[in-house]
Amino acid sequence: MSEEAIAENTAKMKKVFDSPESLNDQHFSYCPGCHHGVINRLIAEAIDELGIQDTTVGTAPVGCSVFLYKWFDIDVIQPAHGRVSAVATGAKRARPDLTVFAYQGDGDFASIGTNNSTHAANRGENITTFFINNTLYGMTGGEMAPTTLIGQKTTTSPHGRSAKDYGYPIKMSEMLAELDGPTYITRQAVYDPKRIDRAKAAIKKAFRIQMEDEGYSLVEFLSACPINWGMDPAEANDRIKKEVEEVYPLGDIIERG
Amino acid sequence: MGEKKLMRGNEAIAEAAIRAGCRNYFAYPITPQAELLQWMAEYMPKQENGTFLQAESEIGAISMVYGAASTGERTMTSSSSPGISLKQEGISYLAGSELPAVIVNIMRGGPGLGNIQPAQGDYFQATKGGGHGDYRLIVLAPSTVPEAAELTFEAFNLADEYRNPVILLADGMIGQMMEPVELPSPVDTSDLPTKPWATTGKDGRDANTIRSFAMGAEALKSINQGLQEKYDNIKEAETRYEEVGVDNPDILLVAFGTVARIARSTRRLAGEQGINLGIFRPITLWPFPGNRLAELSKKVDTVLTVEMNFGQMVEDVRLSVDSDINTPFYGEQGGVVPDPSRILQEVKKYV
Numbered sequence: 001m002s003e004e005a006i007a008e009n010t011a012k013m014k015k016v017f018d019s020p021e022s023l024n025d026q027h028f029s030y031c032p033g034c035h036h037g038v039i040n041r042l043i044a045e046a047i048d049e050l051g052i053q054d055t056t057v058g059t060a061p062v063g064c065s066v067f068l069y070k071w072f073d074i075d076v077i078q079p080a081h082g083r084v085s086a087v088a089t090g091a092k093r094a095r096p097d098l099t100v101f102a103y104q105g106d107g108d109f110a111s112i113g114t115n116n117s118t119h120a121a122n123r124g125e126n127i128t129t130f131f132i133n134n135t136l137y138g139m140t141g142g143e144m145a146p147t148t149l150i151g152q153k154t155t156t157s158p159h160g161r162s163a164k165d166y167g168y169p170i171k172m173s174e175m176l177a178e179l180d181g182p183t184y185i186t187r188q189a190v191y192d193p194k195r196i197d198r199a200k201a202a203i204k205k206a207f208r209i210q211m212e213d214e215g216y217s218l219v220e221f222l223s224a225c226p227i228n229w230g231m232d233p234a235e236a237n238d239r240i241k242k243e244v245e246e247v248y249p250l251g252d253i254i255e256r257g
Numbered sequence: 258m259g260e261k262k263l264m265r266g267n268e269a270i271a272e273a274a275i276r277a278g279c280r281n282y283f284a285y286p287i288t289p290q291a292e293l294l295q296w297m298a299e300y301m302p303k304q305e306n307g308t309f310l311q312a313e314s315e316i317g318a319i320s321m322v323y324g325a326a327s328t329g330e331r332t333m334t335s336s337s338s339p340g341i342s343l344k345q346e347g348i349s350y351l352a353g354s355e356l357p358a359v360i361v362n363i364m365r366g367g368p369g370l371g372n373i374q375p376a377q378g379d380y381f382q383a384t385k386g387g388g389h390g391d392y393r394l395i396v397l398a399p400s401t402v403p404e405a406a407e408l409t410f411e412a413f414n415l416a417d418e419y420r421n422p423v424i425l426l427a428d429g430m431i432g433q434m435m436e437p438v439e440l441p442s443p444v445d446t447s448d449l450p451t452k453p454w455a456t457t458g459k460d461g462r463d464a465n466t467i468r469s470f471a472m473g474a475e476a477l478k479s480i481n482q483g484l485q486e487k488y489d490n491i492k493e494a495e496t497r498y499e500e501v502g503v504d505n506p507d508i509l510l511v512a513f514g515t516v517a518r519i520a521r522s523t524r525r526l527a528g529e530q531g532i533n534l535g536i537f538r539p540i541t542l543w544p545f546p547g548n549r550l551a552e553l554s555k556k557v558d559t560v561l562t563v564e565m566n567f568g569q570m571v572e573d574v575r576l577s578v579d580s581d582i583n584t585p586f587y588g589e590q591g592g593v594v595p596d597p598s599r600i601l602q603e604v605k606k607y608v
Contacts, residue, residue: 054460059324062470069466075456077327078468080350083320086312090324091456093308094281094332098458116320119313 020044022053024073033226033233036064038190039132039199040071043101046203047074050211052099059088060103063139065132068103082113085120088127099210101128106147107137110172117172124181124215128206131172131218134225135244142228146170149247154228169247173220177254183215185253189222189245191237202252222248261439266402266431269438270361271296273406274333276443277413279359281308281332283321287340288373289429290363294335306446315340319347319360326356327467329455331413331446335361337429338379339370341387348422349388353469355484357416359409360394361425363432366592374592375429377514380569383426384543391481393488395423395495396542398513402436408540410441417450419491426542428565430515430594488544496549497540503553506535507608511550511562511574513539515594520563522597523604530601532608542570547577554578559607563587563600583607 001009019025022044028037047053059077060068061084069076079087088102102120109117109131120127136154137143144157147169151160177185184206188199199221206217222244224236231239264272271293274282282297294311301309308325312318318334325332336344341362351358364379366372383396395415399405405427412423456465471477499517502524503509512520517538527534537553539546554560560578562571562585571586578584587603589595 055458057328057456057458066470069464069468073459073464075459075465076467077324077456078354078466078470079320079323080346083316083323083347086317086320087324087327089310090281090283090321090326090332091328092324093310093321094325094328094330095457098328115313116317119317 020048022047022073023071026070028071029067030064031227033224033236034064035134035190035221035223036132038196039130039221039223040068042190042196042200042203043130044072046200046207050204050207052207052211055097056099056101057091058101058103059084059091061108063105063107063137065103065105082108082111083116084108085113085125085127085129086116089120089125092125092127096126099128099207101130101207103130104132105138106131106133106135106145110170111146118176121176121216121218122179122181124183126210126213126215128210129216129218130203131220132223133220133248134223136225136228138225138228142225149243171248173218173253176218181216182218182254183209183256184217186218187220187222187248187250187253189240189250191224191240195250220248222250261437263435264402264438265292265435266405266427266433267292267363268296269402269406269440270335270409270425272300272440273409274359274413275300275304276441277331277410278444278446278449279331279333279413280304280306280446281325281330282334283310283312283318283325284334284336285312285315285318285340287337289365289375289432290335290337290361293361293363293432315343316346319344322358323347323350323354323356326351326358327456329452329457331417331449333359333361335363337363337365338367338376341379341382345388348394349390349392350469351422352388352392352394353390354467355420356422356467357420358422359412359416359425360422361409362427364426364428366590372592373429375515375565375594376590376592377428377516377565378569378590379426380542380564380566383424384545384573392484393491393543395419395421395491396426397423398426398540398542399431400514400518400538402431402434403438405431406438406440415495419487420454421487421491426514428515492544495541496544496546498546498549499538499540500553501536501538502533503535503537503556505533506557507533508604509535509537509553509557509560510600510604511537511539511560511570512564513542513570516563516565519595519597520600523600526597526601527604532604534604539570545573545577547573550574550577551579554582557582559583559585561585561587561603561607563595563603565589565594
């Protein structure tokens, strides 16, 4: 085909897929098969579609989320491990006109920062939290988290998590749903197109709740960590569906009008 | 300046902060600074855009400060010794991210739970680190209630100017004592300096990031070098002290905060006995006014340091003066406040 013909054909084509405006034009450094990239993209798409790129401030602490400021073309605050809910609270209270989101892993949200996460939810803080639950500590080498499933082998539970020594997987979303403060709590997954669509709708709903000043919203994601799970990406997706969802069922947990 | 009022130290500090344009205050209850929190609870919500929030923990409070300071708004927290220990994580992050914020420590007895009596045991913590990493805080030490109000007001200006956390380090005596205070006139918050670095939404500019993180060794080294340059500038421009009777002293006494105030009575008592007691009072504990102290120390054989701890600032005194000068120390602990005549006994050992 001649160059002219290529140009002519290209001109006729409709662009159906592009990078969101709210993401910078560069490659993620996430591991192959990791769901962070998908979730980051969905959040960026939601920000674009809601038209809030110029008024959104993200907060993301340490671990796999530490480079959020590199991936997103929005203002970002990088707090200490576990403190994201409190830092987002401070930013939102100081500037209620901004849309503030907290992006937290399970070590952050459900272990070292539980006190801060719980009280932000209980106050009905008008922020949006994205809680990435991959059932272990990804960045530091696959250690056990409070979310680790019973029997799951990690680098600090090499014989499998024992309920006798470590209790049971903590169900943060269900726990927080017991409180009167939160407005919307949902658990989502992104391992297939249907669930990706649902997850994106949940993200947008969570942002809208904040934009309408209706209080605390939390979207938990069951996220794959194939490298630390010792699986290929397809097996990791399959594990979420067959094992992780058994403990952490998908769907809306509370929605208060 | 504004009107004169009889106020407790904790209240004067709170009111001075509001007048300095602080509109975001986050804290957790602890004695002996509770009146500060209570004043803020009453009056901060009455300010336009004023935020008072009692946090779930000291760590929560300093983290909220981190978030609010990131948006460029004037922000403060306050506590007392054990609470300040809990805040160290956030203080290190504030310093690393170069965020302006004011932290008030109304010191009580330690270590551990200690007690709720006045003490000066947190000098090391405030001036030498406290949290992890290579950072410095500007540390201001008032010795009266009016000065506590004045330095609180000034703390916000210093924090903004240098993008650095500032600690107001006062003991429980200053927090609890009542004195007439001439409060500063309130600033118009719309006149405060703009902060183009703040995370306020990227609207029309490149995205801003508040972070203390740099993955590469050279990158982090370079950030730290920048911090050190800033600290050098602060040392150069912001070292503060007060001198009393230092023209021709028989002996020089170094003290900060409440002890320096008591030492003025000791100076009168000493004068009655024919002893000219010079007093050198560091107002900035960091940067420590070591150069000026070194000059003054040449006039005497003995530089006596008195503190309400068992020897902390005295280390900076000894680093500052020549080794042939005698540098004894007298300290009290546990809430014991040295009285003027007791300090005079120490003075008389060396003249």
